[in-house]
Amino acid sequence: MDPLTALPAEVVLRILDFACLDSIAQLTRLTRAWHQFIDYNHPDAIYAAKLPHVTTLREPQNYFKDLKSFARYGEGVQSWKDACRRRTLLARNWKDERPTTRESIIRFQAANHFVWRFKPDFKRRLFISTSQAGGIYVTDMDTSALLWCLQGDGDVRGYAHLEYQDGTAVWDRFGNTLEVWKTDLPGLERGEFRNVALLPHEAETRGFQLSFDTLCVVSTDGKGFVYDIPTGDRPPILRTTLDIQQGAIGHLDQGEHAVMYSMGDAGYHFYDKTSGSSLGTIQPQLVDPFKVYHINHPAAPASDFDLVRREILNLLPPTSTDQPPFPPDNPQNDRLVPCQILDGTLRSSFPVPAALNTPTLAEDDWGAGMLNGKTMVGVSRGGRVLICRDWPRALRSEGDFVAVSSIVECEPSSGADFDLGGWLSIHETGDDKRIIFEIKNRIYILPISAVGGPIARLPVLVATTSLPALGVPVSFMGIYDDCIMSTFTMVRPEMTAPDEPEEDGDDSPTWRITPTKIIRVLSLAPELSSMAS
Template sequence: MIATLPSRDPLAILPPEIVLQILDFAPISALASLTSVSRAWHQFIDVTHQEAIYSSETKTTQPSRGAGDLSAVPDPLSFCKLFENTTSWKDLCKRQTLLAHNWAKQRPVTRESVLQVGNDPVWRFRADFKRRFFISTSHAGGLNVTDMDTGHILWRLPSTLVREEDAVRPYAHLEYQDGMAVFDREGDAVEVWQAGLEDTARGEFRRIAILNHDCQTRGFQLSYWTLCVVSNEGQGFVYDMAERPPRLTTHITIEHGAVGHLDQSEHVVIYSLGVHGYHIHDKKSGELLGVLHPSRASEKYHIRPPATPSLSASAALAGTARHGLTRQYLPFEAPRTNCLTPIELANGPLPLPSEPDHVYHREDEWGAGMLHGDLFVGFSRAGRVLVCSNWRKALQDQASFAKNSALLECESDGSGFDLGGWLSVRNHRVMFEIQDQIYVIALDDHDKIQNVDQPTRASYSLLTSSAPQLAMPVSFMALYDDAIMTTYTTLGRRQPLGNVPGRAPLPQHENLGRIFPTKAIRIVTLAPDLSKGRCFIASETDTPEESTRTTSNQSGPLVEEIWHSQAGLLQLVSMLGDEFGGEDDDDDHEVGVFAANFHDDDIDNEWEDVDQNDTA
């Protein structure tokens, strides 16, 4: 029996439709409290009107396409299948709320996994959550499609270094959308490949087009079923990728000197012009809509590098072993809270350094830029980040630009900017790399810099390598609904590759099991544990050294193998030389540690010979 309601209870004095409108503005936490007030409120919210209340756009970040039709919710970008088998709109809200709560914490609970793809360092990669595979290119050439859940290679194309036909060049840039892959080839052309065609296996692609250009291409980007290509010779190309073959729809004249970074929305494409800022063009007409000049931003903030504890030699060695020396796939480690290091933003510009080589705003070179709805973010050589919460309004005049833009300054010597930096923007967060660390900066609900004194979402950093001596610039990173994914410099162990077309099988002695430095795919997931109705539990007092321990059911046996392998141990000690009292006489040590990682074709200095055409 429903309890008698007090006369001032809204349920007793207001029509149901008015109560529903009020609840539309109530947060999830308020709904949970109301359901425990009385049986009547529980009945109203969780029984009678559950579908209408929890399917509201104010309650779920997954837009509904029809009342109660959960099947119409777009597929989330979830590595852990967090939203699989969702039973109701309330269930969806619960999962999203737990996930958002973990993201917002100062020290989120995370689990980590590292995937080594073959025996070559990963260059670019993309995640396909619908088909559950990664597609990636390599420093040494070739393309791999890897099962997201097992780490097994499903299909591959060889490198041009060992085979010319149907092969992929070293350091090939890769773009991907829903089964379509685009990568560049020698001669200013790009290839278009498609998965899921008739008579093809899972993960198998077939080439459907080659798009040739009569000018030097610097970069390309695929989204909205549109491929945008940019040349440093003042030309841009827009292709309709929904047609077969893809059709050139617009040839855009742009300012000369494009550095290769570009991004697009449904209607515009934005090009980076280095010191000349970001130029925005209409994709259909080619018209220049305006220019964003980051140096004109007046609102400024800064970040000091996080105080990262230095690991002892033994802890660094164990950590490197845990992350790098894996079988083909490293399962998730136990939950912990010290993977992400909290960082704080401060008001005002970064204090000027005493060094004479300080890069001033007007001299700063801008590289990577990314659009996400109204938000635009750009990244510079000097470690500045432009956060433009509404780029359309910012184009109107200087006052509008100042109102909608802010600069975030970080300490950087520009050493990681040779390829123009890298960015990711998603769910009110911006991710970029500074000095061998990745920063994840949280914005407010309007995509502006948060109140630095009372932030509602935490910002944090994570390292780009398993040991400082192995650190190399990130060549791809992305934010997803429940995970952070990046390229990750670590140690790997040579794997048997099976029968790969155009390449002789590796000898079964010495090469297999040999330890070598490589770049893998690192996956840090913040997904909550739904079985407990809350996030994973991890010790808030874990120290960095304690976090490198392994357990018998994780990667402990592998660590034991390393410690009992004299050759492997000597190689690890050599790579971690300074911490063990040795001296590093190699002036180009970061290149040196990668020297053993390429094919047995005696490829020299491949790390240094990055094709300058690839700055996308």
């Protein structure tokens, strides 16, 4: 019996609500009647129902409007079927053990711009970055063209930290003062920023973080500050001054109502952003020993060595004919390689050299922490990653913390200088939350759902972050809807004038190779040209 002939269309549509996309795709190829019913008579109702966060039947062109996409993956959507296909293929690529990636390298026009911190603005298609040598730079995301900068002596200190949210940039200057700048103000060109406030502090500031239209600042002197960021050119407004524990190490993050400070070996402390009251602490050493796992360390992807080799062999200076960063190019499926999450501690299956002196869990020092919804992640100096699936519950009691928390230890690559990098990022990509973190010239990409699951070749991925011989750590990285971005240490040619003319009178400039930090983008967006409806 064919349901199309025996049942009303409303009942068939209700049945299809329970069918997966693969089943619906097979039905469209079953008979001409099913193809007509699904793809011509009721495509909006059927395919929109398979997409999350579609509460009303709005235009499919708007479904991806907030997508954080480097590849412009959401542009040009014409139907709910197209939107459904794009989301499915992107999620499938993220889950693949060896996903296909395309690469873009952002080479800056400014000669001395060795990137320190950077933030992408996908809505305005900009990169905002600070430099090791000082200065702030705003670069077109698609062409690498420099749109605006402050690079004079004393304008922006070297190695300045940068925070950014939707047109508001904050960086620090010497003297415990933060500068707040905004774009999109009257009279400003695209990418140009204007100073709207200086925020001095009597306490020694160690870190700051901007999100939820709120700027949170932390001091080693037992103080925290919460500022509201209003619209337009109005300066920030101090909402709350918090009394916190002495010795904050500078890492902090915030949710909509709470701010979290890292206290090193004292774990993570949470406070209400409005009242300033303590919400509790998270102590990683209390994790259940049966919820400790470890990751085997795979070999470096061959494509990364090819990337470095191309740069070393390219001894010519950069020219205006350099390939622009957009669209990402050179598809490869070996830039990211799979590894395994195994039960037990690292020492249970890997002989850790004594020279590494890896601290025990009770003695470990906890650094960067990040919040994403109810998920909390922290990284330690000893190579551990704390994953707490419900941090509000974890703050209630030790038992609640144990119920929702686990730890993943990471195998060092080699040598006695193993240490955990300070950066991590959390983002919901496809059907899973993923975290990325750095250990010894690698970026690990870890799906939250993989932790505690069956031992298998899971899509836990790793990519080199810098030239191994130089050992330069990442200074910023982030994971977004269709890409991974990070700083990457490369080599570039630099023209220098000789100190003394040669005997034959040749005083022409010479070339030398110097290391520099650039922005590297690995795009996981499938090729749009192969997705015609």
